[in-house]
Amino acid sequence: MTTRNRSCILAAMLGVACGLAVFTFLYARGPSYLFDDPRTCTNCHVMRAEFDSWNRSSHKGGATCNACHTPHNPAGKYAVKALNGWNHSVAFTTGRFPDPITIKSLNRTVAADNCHRCHEIMVSRMLASYSRKEVDCARCHGSVGHPERN
Amino acid sequence: DIVGKKREALSYPLKVVEIGKNEIDPVLWGKNFPFEYDGFVKTEIDYGATRYGGSKQFDRLERYPALRRLYAGNAFGVDYKEERGHHYAAIDQEKTKRVSVVQQPGACVNCHAAEAPLMIEEMGWEAFNRAPYDSLKGRAKTGSSCSDCHDPETMALRITRPAFRIAMEAAGVDLKKATRQEMRAWVCAQCHVEYYFKGEDKVLTLPWSRGRSIDSIEVHYDEYAFKDFTHKETGAPMIKIQHPEFELWGTGVHAKSGVACADCHMPYIREGSVKISDHWVRSPLDHLEQTCQTCHRLTKEELNERVISIQDRTAALLRRSELALIAAIDAIAAARAAGAGDDDLGEALRLHRAAQMRWDFISSENSTGFHSPQEAARVLAESIDLARQAELAAGKYDPGRDRGRM
Amino acid sequence: DIVGKKREALSYPLKVVEIGKNEIDPVLWGKNFPFEYDGFVKTEIDYGATRYGGSKQFDRLERYPALRRLYAGNAFGVDYKEERGHHYAAIDQEKTKRVSVVQQPGACVNCHAAEAPLMIEEMGWEAFNRAPYDSLKGRAKTGSSCSDCHDPETMALRITRPAFRIAMEAAGVDLKKATRQEMRAWVCAQCHVEYYFKGEDKVLTLPWSRGRSIDSIEVHYDEYAFKDFTHKETGAPMIKIQHPEFELWGTGVHAKSGVACADCHMPYIREGSVKISDHWVRSPLDHLEQTCQTCHRLTKEELNERVISIQDRTAALLRRSELALIAAIDAIAAARAAGAGDDDLGEALRLHRAAQMRWDFISSENSTGFHSPQEAARVLAESIDLARQAELAAGKYDPGRDRGRM
Ligand SMILES: [Ca+2]
Numbered sequence: 001m002t003t004r005n006r007s008c009i010l011a012a013m014l015g016v017a018c019g020l021a022v023f024t025f026l027y028a029r030g031p032s033y034l035f036d037d038p039r040t041c042t043n044c045h046v047m048r049a050e051f052d053s054w055n056r057s058s059h060k061g062g063a064t065c066n067a068c069h070t071p072h073n074p075a076g077k078y079a080v081k082a083l084n085g086w087n088h089s090v091a092f093t094t095g096r097f098p099d100p101i102t103i104k105s106l107n108r109t110v111a112a113d114n115c116h117r118c119h120e121i122m123v124s125r126m127l128a129s130y131s132r133k134e135v136d137c138a139r140c141h142g143s144v145g146h147p148e149r150n
Numbered sequence: 151d152i153v154g155k156k157r158e159a160l161s162y163p164l165k166v167v168e169i170g171k172n173e174i175d176p177v178l179w180g181k182n183f184p185f186e187y188d189g190f191v192k193t194e195i196d197y198g199a200t201r202y203g204g205s206k207q208f209d210r211l212e213r214y215p216a217l218r219r220l221y222a223g224n225a226f227g228v229d230y231k232e233e234r235g236h237h238y239a240a241i242d243q244e245k246t247k248r249v250s251v252v253q254q255p256g257a258c259v260n261c262h263a264a265e266a267p268l269m270i271e272e273m274g275w276e277a278f279n280r281a282p283y284d285s286l287k288g289r290a291k292t293g294s295s296c297s298d299c300h301d302p303e304t305m306a307l308r309i310t311r312p313a314f315r316i317a318m319e320a321a322g323v324d325l326k327k328a329t330r331q332e333m334r335a336w337v338c339a340q341c342h343v344e345y346y347f348k349g350e351d352k353v354l355t356l357p358w359s360r361g362r363s364i365d366s367i368e369v370h371y372d373e374y375a376f377k378d379f380t381h382k383e384t385g386a387p388m389i390k391i392q393h394p395e396f397e398l399w400g401t402g403v404h405a406k407s408g409v410a411c412a413d414c415h416m417p418y419i420r421e422g423s424v425k426i427s428d429h430w431v432r433s434p435l436d437h438l439e440q441t442c443q444t445c446h447r448l449t450k451e452e453l454n455e456r457v458i459s460i461q462d463r464t465a466a467l468l469r470r471s472e473l474a475l476i477a478a479i480d481a482i483a484a485a486r487a488a489g490a491g492d493d494d495l496g497e498a499l500r501l502h503r504a505a506q507m508r509w510d511f512i513s514s515e516n517s518t519g520f521h522s523p524q525e526a527a528r529v530l531a532e533s534i535d536l537a538r539q540a541e542l543a544a545g546k547y548d549p550g551r552d553r554g555r556m
Numbered sequence: 557d558i559v560g561k562k563r564e565a566l567s568y569p570l571k572v573v574e575i576g577k578n579e580i581d582p583v584l585w586g587k588n589f590p591f592e593y594d595g596f597v598k599t600e601i602d603y604g605a606t607r608y609g610g611s612k613q614f615d616r617l618e619r620y621p622a623l624r625r626l627y628a629g630n631a632f633g634v635d636y637k638e639e640r641g642h643h644y645a646a647i648d649q650e651k652t653k654r655v656s657v658v659q660q661p662g663a664c665v666n667c668h669a670a671e672a673p674l675m676i677e678e679m680g681w682e683a684f685n686r687a688p689y690d691s692l693k694g695r696a697k698t699g700s701s702c703s704d705c706h707d708p709e710t711m712a713l714r715i716t717r718p719a720f721r722i723a724m725e726a727a728g729v730d731l732k733k734a735t736r737q738e739m740r741a742w743v744c745a746q747c748h749v750e751y752y753f754k755g756e757d758k759v760l761t762l763p764w765s766r767g768r769s770i771d772s773i774e775v776h777y778d779e780y781a782f783k784d785f786t787h788k789e790t791g792a793p794m795i796k797i798q799h800p801e802f803e804l805w806g807t808g809v810h811a812k813s814g815v816a817c818a819d820c821h822m823p824y825i826r827e828g829s830v831k832i833s834d835h836w837v838r839s840p841l842d843h844l845e846q847t848c849q850t851c852h853r854l855t856k857e858e859l860n861e862r863v864i865s866i867q868d869r870t871a872a873l874l875r876r877s878e879l880a881l882i883a884a885i886d887a888i889a890a891a892r893a894a895g896a897g898d899d900d901l902g903e904a905l906r907l908h909r910a911a912q913m914r915w916d917f918i919s920s921e922n923s924t925g926f927h928s929p930q931e932a933a934r935v936l937a938e939s940i941d942l943a944r945q946a947e948l949a950a951g952k953y954d955p956g957r958d959r960g961r962m
């Protein structure tokens with residue numbers, strides 16, 4: 001088969017994949033990424049574990065999923081939501097994602113920034129001589145949102 | 151497709167056949183639980199060797215030559231291989247020279263055949279253990295089956311092996327009150343434990359009357375003045391320890407933190423959109439991401455390094471302990487050559503027994519120390535000390551000295 | 557009111573006084589940082605003894621009598637106490653008999669006085685180390701100060717002690733590139749490390765040319781054919797190991813997981829609306845809830861049990877190792893009494909040195925094995941083996957035997 005044909009087929013497959021992903025995005029209420037009710041995240045059963053652990057966490061009363069997992073400058077907020085919504089939909093559809101699901105650096109940074117947003121005062125003295133980049137909240141508090149995993 | 155996934159998630163498991171009370175055929179059980187069955191049959195696969203374990207059935211006597219002399223006088227000195235998947239439980243038992251160079255009792259079948267519980271029910275506990283292995287092996291064909299660990303009605307975990315039940319009840323444990331997490335270790339503890347054959351009836355017994363640490367196990371054996379074999383070179387009354395995974399694990403940080411065997415050897419995995427326990431029971435090093443990353447947010451490489459560095463330390467101490475034991479054996483043999491008798495060597499023989507028992511507790515345990523790193527090193531430190539003391543005691547023998555003063 | 561709190565917190569640090577480049581007086585620094593200062597001065601408090609540590613200044617020679625004989629020929633055999641808070645760094649040094657029974661060099665001052673960096677700048681590195689301790693102690697009055705660990709301008713952590721900088725740079729580490737987390741251990745490593753006085757100038761040196769494990773440290777000392785003292789009973793050239801907390805911690809699981817000294821010994825505590833580092837540097841057992849519970853979701857009792865069970869295992873091996881070392885010393889002494897000379901005992905003396913160095917590495921380390929449980933047990937296992945071999949080697953001496961064949 002010529003390279004040309006092969007790339008055609010690839011393109012076709014890609015198209016199908018995208019179609020499926022879009023379907024997932026809608027069927028799985030992808031737009032749920034755009035709202036703040038934690039239950040919407042569990043439209044995907046694969047988010048169940050994290051929902052359950054959050055439900056038992058010290059933050060149930062203090063923070064929703066999006067409070068930690070999406071940036072809070074308006075632009076960034078929808079950008080990351082869209083990106084995650086899309087990535088996770090594709091991942092969910094293709095089934096190609098790590099097990100256990102593990103946070104990626106982008107989202108870890110997002111979460112860390114949100115710690116500061118709510119706890120700015122509490123940690124102000126930790127940061128007197130150092131920039132935010134030089135402290136990793138999750139190193140000691142990685143389980144505040146999800147008690148199960150150290 | 152996602153619609154399917156959503157439905158599948160709700161409809162699994164699918165009860166297509168009824169499983170009879172005494173059914174042991176995994177194929178039938180598997181019809182109801184295809185995902186678990188798929189994993190279960192994989193225990194036939196040779197996924198290769200890890201640094202110290204894995205499924206490659208290498209010859210332990212060749213890899214660790216000291217073992218031939220340490221086990222001199224015991225069947226393990228003739229044939230001892232690295233263990234592999236549950237699929238081979240009956241096969242490897244029938245093939246090992248340990249069942250041909252000596253006549254073994256039916257007690258051996260307890261942990262190597264799914265037929266065992268049924269045979270026990272029919273023959274009675276003592277008769278089953280006492281019967282010659284050769285007379286039972288014809289029927290003991292199913293090395294491992296769902297029925298070993300599961301209740302066919304509820305699929306709940308259950309204890310099917312009498313030796314474990316008897317030992318736990320003697321320790322005052324009410325197995326009916328077992329928590330789910332306890333059962334996730336106890337089903338394994340039916341077999342992955344140190345044992346001996348007690349009395350004329352060769353009744354399979356776990357030496358736990360005083361506790362499950364090696365120190366308590368030693369007290370148990372000494373009280374019975376029990377021995378598995380007499381060492382060919384020193385004449386010491388020896389104990390042969392086998393696979394005390396449950397006992398060593400019990401002294402470690404994971405056990406204290408409630409982490410069970412199944413958490414590491416049967417982690418939850420995704421099958422399509424359902425989470426099931428991986429029934430391909432094997433070395434966690436073959437799939438660290440599922441087994442460890444659930445709890446440890448570390449990379450595969452980091453986790454592997456953690457295990458290997460613990461095992462390398464243990465292995466180095468095992469080799470050091472073997473050198474000390476060989477030196478002790480040489481010294482005792484030399485004393486005998488110089489005319490020493492058992493009464494001259496009492497102390498040296500007692501020390502040889504105590505030292506080798508401790509070494510064997512870590513050597514025959516199959517995690518190379520990982521199940522409890524500090525305890526493994528502590529036990530080997532004692533083994534080394536006692537072995538050197540045996541060497542010193544034997545060295546004190548002086549042919550000229552007047553017997554009376556011994 | 558929240559707004560007020562916020563302003564207060566953010567306007568921090570409240571520079572009420574300017575801290576000069578060479579300022580060491582904690583009182584002045586404290587004016588800017590009252591919370592940290594409050595904790596800092598608490599290091600004077602005796603919060604009592606823990607099972608193996610704590611701030612009660614008990615006599616280690618009385619509690620572990622074997623030490624008197626093991627240290628025979630060294631000042632530690634005369635006076636060796638349990639250490640306490642930073643407040644006493646200069647006080648206890650001046651009071652110990654170790655500075656009166658022998659003439660000590662100025663090098664001692666390096667880690668026991670905040671004045672040290674300034675004196676080094678004035679006198680020069682060699683001259684400072686070489687000078688008699690008695691000639692410097694008059695000025696070395698401030699046992700510990702903020703300046704030891706902080707840059708007065710930025711309050712960032714900094715390295716102020718030359719010995720550590722020199723050793724790290726020799727190992728190819730660029731201290732300027734240190735991460736914050738590294739500094740949370742390195743500021744401690746300026747003092748909580750094994751050291752020796754090198755050459756005529758008694759230059760304070762860390763024996764890390766080959767690495768920081770006890771095995772690498774041994775190679776370093778053997779290459780220099782260095783000795784701290786000659787053992788009074790055996791005549792072996794000995795090494796005295798002191799507080800290798802940094803080295804042992806470095807081999808453990810916590811270090812691998814990036815957990816620094818400050819995480820456990822200076823945990824964050826709440827002061828009203830902000831959290832600060834607890835500058836009451838002490839045993840974590842005195843406040844397990846802050847030191848361990850953030851990372852380990854375990855009760856205080858469980859955490860305490862984890863530590864104690866690790867320490868009990870280490871302590872048992874320490875005592876076992878001491879018995880083996882005493883037996884070796886007795887055997888060598890007996891051989892000498894029977895006429896053996898250094899050339900007859902070469903092997904035994906080499907083994908005594910190697911065995912005791914390993915025991916001391918764990919005995920003088922102040923966590924009783926907690927900083928790296930398996931490594932501590934491994935090192936003690938080697939110590940016991942080498943000590944028993946020393947006993948065996950000395951036992952082989954035979955007065956009758958013709959020297960030529962040695
Ligand atoms: Ca294996």
Ligand SMILES: [Ca+2]
Nearest residue numbers: 610611639640
């Ligand atoms: Ca202390």
